[in-house]
Amino acid sequence: MSVVAHQDISDAVALPPAAELDDVLRHASPAEVIGAALKIVGRDQLALVSSFGTESAALLKVMADVDPAIPVIFLDTGWLFQETLDYRDTLTRRLRLADVRSIKPLEETLSREDPDKELWFSDPDACCRIRKVEPLARALRPFSAWINGRKRFQGGARADIAVVEQDGTRLKFNPFAHVSREEIEAIYKSAGLPPHPLAAKGFLSVGCMPCTSRTSPDEETRAGRWRGRAKTECGIHTTATS
Structure with missing residues (x-):
């Protein structure tokens, strides 16, 4: 795994308005959306963010068919299941992903703000901020x-997401926004993709260990995340990244 270079964009890219792109791409296939993103900004200015979770292989497969060298950012929070780390390595090899970057929180931040590793319980928003958002x-x-791989069928704040959004100074592409669960299952089946190891154990959505639980068939996909709390998002999709 390579480590991302911590440098700012040297030359600002003139980007078309997100709303205009969404009008054009709102009914496009996931491959068409990724292809358009690649054409608009170029590979050096485009990244795919993946949790390597229970539905991640479908988006990664579509991306790999378009261009397997698009950088993939994986947030290794320090609280992930070992099964997720192993799945990352399995899919990287299987799909021949050329540039997977595993990003960790800064040790100095963890030492200062979560020295006892209990922040997930006392203040989960702060925990997500230092381990994922920052x-x-x-x-x-x-x-x-x-x-990214958000989908409308996941419910909650994701029920009405656009295919293209403005994220601060960046464009954010949601190629699977209007894709159904059945279509994702079809991608897994046709490509022979391995499932996440925890899927068979009742985990429909997998995040950090302390904040992930099993989900019953009659619940929304993400019902097992931060169970018992009002929290439904980690913050990377509700806080502008720039």
């Missing part, structure tokens, strides 16, 4: 656009 902002500095 590392992602740091990792995205060289890029002018990013791709």
Whole structure:
């Protein structure tokens, strides 16, 4: 795994308005959305952010078919299941992903703000901030656009997401916004993609160990995240990255 270079974009890229792109791409296939993003900003300015979770292989497969050298950012929070780390390595090899960057929170930040590793319980928003939001902002500095795997069927704040959004100074592409669960299953089946090791154990959405639980069939996909709390997002999709 390579480590992302922590540098700012040297030359600002003139980007078209997100709303205009969304009008054009709102009915496009995931591959068409990724291809458009690649054409608009170029590979050096585009990154895909993946949790290597239970549905991640589908988006990574589509991306790899378009261009397997698009940088992939993976947030290694320090609280991930070993199964997720192993799945990252499995998919990287299987899909021949050329540039997977595992990003960790800064040790000095962890020592200062979470020395006892109990922040996830006392203040989960702060825990997500130092382990996910801040590392992602740091990792995205060289890029002018990013791709993620949110889907409307996941419910909650994701029910009405656009295909293209403005994220601070960056464009954010959601190629799977209007894709159904059945279509994702079809991608897994046709490509013979391995499932996340925890999927068979009842985990429909997998994040950090302390804040992830099993989900029953009648619940929304992300019901097992931060169970019992009002929190539904880690913050990387609700806080501008620039």
